[in-house]
Amino acid sequence: MGISPLQWPVLRQLRSGDRLGRGPAITSPTTRGLTSRNATADRVVQSVCPYCAVGCGQRVYVKDERVTQIEGDPDSPISRGRLCPKGSASEQLVNAPGRQMHVLYRAPRATEWQRLDRDEAIDMIAKRFVESRRNTWQELDDKGRRLRRTMGIASLGGATLDNEENYLIKKLFTAAGAIQIENQARI
Structure with missing residues (x-):
């Protein structure tokens, strides 16, 4: 016909x-x-891309308490609605099927990962942090000059943290005496 x-x-x-x-x-x-998948969203939340220090604005579309789409925010004075490929794909941060939702730990020489309670993992990290600082603390150098540092702790930050988180991490590690502090965004 x-x-x-x-x-x-x-x-x-x-x-x-x-x-x-x-x-x-x-x-x-x-x-x-x-119809656009954005047209069926229950709400739109303004956010900032988590990947780098630029701070591009994002519109996060939510339906049934699940992120369905992320687009550039045209009202953002920084990005004016544009996102780089990583920012455009940031919806995968929350929806990727391989996303880890639990703390996993592999003991030394173990072959399998085991699930840990979040508070237990935080306590384990804090204990190791303090122990490493205590064992590697350098108060004075060979000539008696004050160092007040540790070479046993280092930090490598990432661009998926926002500026405020990286700022606090830098403050924490500096206050603990670490001098090996770097961020992936500078490398």
């Missing part, structure tokens, strides 16, 4: 007023029936 002559593209252009054939005259019924 053929298409009705009234549905021929040239006639659709004339009937719809789309003389150049760039609008409704060339839109198929299937396309007209589609």
